[in-house]
Amino acid sequence: MIVRRLQDILNTSRDVQTETWASRRLLLEEDGMGFSMHETTIFAGTQTHIWYKNHLEAVYCVGGEGEVELIETGEIFKIVPGTLYALNKHDNHYLRATTADLKLICTFNPPLVGTEVHDEDGVYATPEQMRTAQV
Numbered sequence: 001m002i003v004r005r006l007q008d009i010l011n012t013s014r015d016v017q018t019e020t021w022a023s024r025r026l027l028l029e030e031d032g033m034g035f036s037m038h039e040t041t042i043f044a045g046t047q048t049h050i051w052y053k054n055h056l057e058a059v060y061c062v063g064g065e066g067e068v069e070l071i072e073t074g075e076i077f078k079i080v081p082g083t084l085y086a087l088n089k090h091d092n093h094y095l096r097a098t099t100a101d102l103k104l105i106c107t108f109n110p111p112l113v114g115t116e117v118h119d120e121d122g123v124y125a126t127p128e129q130m131r132t133a134q135v
Contacts, residue, residue, distance in 0.1 A: 002031055006039060016115055020046035029111040029127055036111035042066060042095055042102040051092040051122035056109045058086040063103030069094040092122065 004026055009015055014025040020043055027037040042048065044064070051071075066079045071092040077085060079102065087093070095102075113130035125133070 002027070002033075013114060016117065018048075018117055019043075020048045023106075025112060025114060027111070029113050031111075034109070034111065036108045038106045038108075038112075040104045040106050042097040042104065044097045044100050044102075047094050047096045048118070049093075049122040050095055050118060051090070052087055052108075053090055053121075053123050054110075054126045055112075055124055056086070056088060056090070058084065058107050060084045060105045061102065062105060064097055064100045066095065066097040066102040069096070 006024055006026070009024045009026065014028070016023045016025065022041045022043075024039045025036060026039060027033050027035070029036065040059075042064075061079050061081050061083045063081055068077045068079060068085055069075070070077075071094065079085065108124075110127050112124065113127050116124040116130060118124065
């Protein structure tokens with residue numbers, strides 16, 4: 001059994017941060033669950049370009065307010081606590097936190113290896129690319 005507390009992840013390699021978000025990686029590939037799980041904060045007033053070409057992601061909002069804009073269609077979906085959205089088509093999108101920090105629970109398949117951040121296209125590297133980079 002795996003038991004992990006958020007306070008034990010803070011300020012470790014599982015606490016990945018950029019100027020627009022912080023991702024606390026509760027479960028990773030090395031945990032052997034077949035998916036990864038993260039508590040993510042999108043900072044208020046920011047926009048992040050995301051395009052998971054190599055992953056599927058499901059996101060559940062537990063706090064704050066924001067929106068997802070699909071780049072291909074321009075559709076905008078409001079995100080508030082109790083909202084789930086799933087990027088089942090590798091959707092290229094913007095994620096914005098509008099009024100306060102957006103608190104999200106995220107799952108990825110395949111699972112993240114650990115320190116992934118979005119590249120210039122909004123993409124996370126594949127697990128194989130991450131493992132190769134760590135060698």
